[in-house]
Amino acid sequence: MNASILRSTLILGLTAFVATFALSHIKAITHPVIQKQERQKQENALALVLPGYTIGEERSVAVNGGSFTYWTAEKTDGPATMKAYAFIAEKPGYSGAIRTMVGVDDTGTVLGISIIRQSETPGLGARVLEAASRNTFFQVVTGRAHETGEEPSPWFQEQFRGINAAAKIGIVKKGDWNEAMREELLQKNEVSAITGATITTKAVKDGIEEGMATLRTALEEHAKAQEAPAR
Amino acid sequence: MNYYREFTKGIWEKNPILILGIGMCPTLAVSTSVSNALWMTLAATFVLIFSNIIVSLVKAVVPSHIRIPIFIAIIATFVIIVELTLKAFQPDIYKALGIFIPLIVVNCIILGRAEEFASKNTVLPSILDGLGMGLGFGLTLTVLAFFREILGSNRLFGYTLIPGMEPATIMTLAPGAFFTLAMMLWGMNALRSRKRR
Amino acid sequence: MEIKALFVILISTIFINNYVLSQILGLCPFLGVSRKLDSALGMGLAVVFVMVMASFFTFLIYKYVLVPYDIAYLRTIAFILVIAGLVQFVEMVIENVSPVLYHSLGIFLPLITTNCAVLGVAVLNTEAGFLTGNLGLLKAVVQGLGAGLGFTLALLLMAGIRERLEIADIPENLKGLPITFITAGLMAMAFLGFSGMKI
Numbered sequence: 349m350n351a352s353i354l355r356s357t358l359i360l361g362l363t364a365f366v367a368t369f370a371l372s373h374i375k376a377i378t379h380p381v382i383q384k385q386e387r388q389k390q391e392n393a394l395a396l397v398l399p400g401y402t403i404g405e406e407r408s409v410a411v412n413g414g415s416f417t418y419w420t421a422e423k424t425d426g427p428a429t430m431k432a433y434a435f436i437a438e439k440p441g442y443s444g445a446i447r448t449m450v451g452v453d454d455t456g457t458v459l460g461i462s463i464i465r466q467s468e469t470p471g472l473g474a475r476v477l478e479a480a481s482r483n484t485f486f487q488v489v490t491g492r493a494h495e496t497g498e499e500p501s502p503w504f505q506e507q508f509r510g511i512n513a514a515a516k517i518g519i520v521k522k523g524d525w526n527e528a529m530r531e532e533l534l535q536k537n538e539v540s541a542i543t544g545a546t547i548t549t550k551a552v553k554d555g556i557e558e559g560m561a562t563l564r565t566a567l568e569e570h571a572k573a574q575e576a577p578a579r
Numbered sequence: 580m581n582y583y584r585e586f587t588k589g590i591w592e593k594n595p596i597l598i599l600g601i602g603m604c605p606t607l608a609v610s611t612s613v614s615n616a617l618w619m620t621l622a623a624t625f626v627l628i629f630s631n632i633i634v635s636l637v638k639a640v641v642p643s644h645i646r647i648p649i650f651i652a653i654i655a656t657f658v659i660i661v662e663l664t665l666k667a668f669q670p671d672i673y674k675a676l677g678i679f680i681p682l683i684v685v686n687c688i689i690l691g692r693a694e695e696f697a698s699k700n701t702v703l704p705s706i707l708d709g710l711g712m713g714l715g716f717g718l719t720l721t722v723l724a725f726f727r728e729i730l731g732s733n734r735l736f737g738y739t740l741i742p743g744m745e746p747a748t749i750m751t752l753a754p755g756a757f758f759t760l761a762m763m764l765w766g767m768n769a770l771r772s773r774k775r776r
Numbered sequence: 777m778e779i780k781a782l783f784v785i786l787i788s789t790i791f792i793n794n795y796v797l798s799q800i801l802g803l804c805p806f807l808g809v810s811r812k813l814d815s816a817l818g819m820g821l822a823v824v825f826v827m828v829m830a831s832f833f834t835f836l837i838y839k840y841v842l843v844p845y846d847i848a849y850l851r852t853i854a855f856i857l858v859i860a861g862l863v864q865f866v867e868m869v870i871e872n873v874s875p876v877l878y879h880s881l882g883i884f885l886p887l888i889t890t891n892c893a894v895l896g897v898a899v900l901n902t903e904a905g906f907l908t909g910n911l912g913l914l915k916a917v918v919q920g921l922g923a924g925l926g927f928t929l930a931l932l933l934m935a936g937i938r939e940r941l942e943i944a945d946i947p948e949n950l951k952g953l954p955i956t957f958i959t960a961g962l963m964a965m966a967f968l969g970f971s972g973m974k975i
Contacts, residue, residue: 356644359640360648360652368850371659381667442792603803651860684856754965757958
């Protein structure tokens, strides 16, 4: 009886050992590729939310059990240098956390957002990433596709440009958005929700508001630390 | 041993989803687009074939009463290989398939074939069995996805079909999955009963 | 305040994001055991127990072993082996406490190991943002509880309907799986009604 338990344990242990051994090799091979990709994705997101800006430094502050990362950036426009910041907002959505890269200038106006991670319902919350593709299937198949150039940015994210993140952002249930609606909505600092995905919309909006508040505090503390150098 | 038969049985006669009724979890959730369906088939078939190979090789030395955890460990190893490979080389697909990649490890088809077939047969038939089952799984998944993507999101392979048309989103959600599969099973039953007569 | 967050998790996993009818996980046992109400109830409770225990142990292992030692990629194999062990344990307990239930559940009891929903909730716990912030472990366990209760709810509803379907006049080719799936589809549609719920 004991011999058989011993034998079973040994075989299980051996299997686990072999498995982990093989996997750690695969991990070693794929790790650098994965790292490079995540860096690339981050750079792409930063470029998207801070168009035309040169990224400065990346800073992290500890907050509420986790860490808040933000980037400084600046752009020279003739004689003036404009400062901007980017941060990652994370808030639980309908199913899982939604991660948004947000770019703001130093008045708190949003320069752009890019939703980098979400697992919302396809057809509902996942429409945050929906961008009308320029070509239809038939055009692609029969070779009559238009020159694609740059894919249009998802309307849900595009509408955040110009929103004041430092103030309360309102949500209207319009279900859609186009450039013509921009002025009216920006005046009231409102964004249009996706039909049937108010929770997702709220998660993105709350994340931006909270992230902005955390950014403010972090910047103030950083400034204070600069003024009073450590002894 | 009729090798050809071992391969083709998984496609029609013993189609895992439509006849054996296993492997349904990923089927319904992943068939929202044809692209997802094809990649899931690739991933699951890879795991199926290789775990069949290993199980077939070690079947003599594995004590019967711990064979299930051992099989699970073997399958899980290949699933992690797929996870890491997809994450590194196809990150968009990795994101699209989401939790269903690790869930390949509990796909009844893979554990089922390891237990039913690979643990009782040699390597070559096991490979063929895995290939056939994977193909059967993939075909069913793709047909399902074809209907759901077209009707539910007005797209095929990510490209819009009829510009301006509002699709029946419910097809990409759970109810659409259930209904479409019900139709396929009904069709399958009708075909089989006609054959019997 | 945190109590509200826990309540939200519970309500959303049971109704809004029901694991079977909304996230389409846990189908195999859902179709296999939902023929009779009493075995459905037994199965459901066993799954709740396994999910709660699994959520607890897998979350701890992920947060305090896998992540700190940078072996998070071993999540799948670690989780499934923990679940397999738990199910073995539950099997032994049920066999001793209620042999009747043990026999009526039959093969489906060890099959809880391959229940997508159990591994699913373990994995979803690690991706729901519970790792940072307070009460992460409690939130994970509550999510496991909610997932199990939602699964049981769906199972009981299906069993109730199937018991009636047995004596209904169904066309030959629709009997068995096809009609069950149509029923499930209708149930899923009904549960879609929860999706706009504000808590």
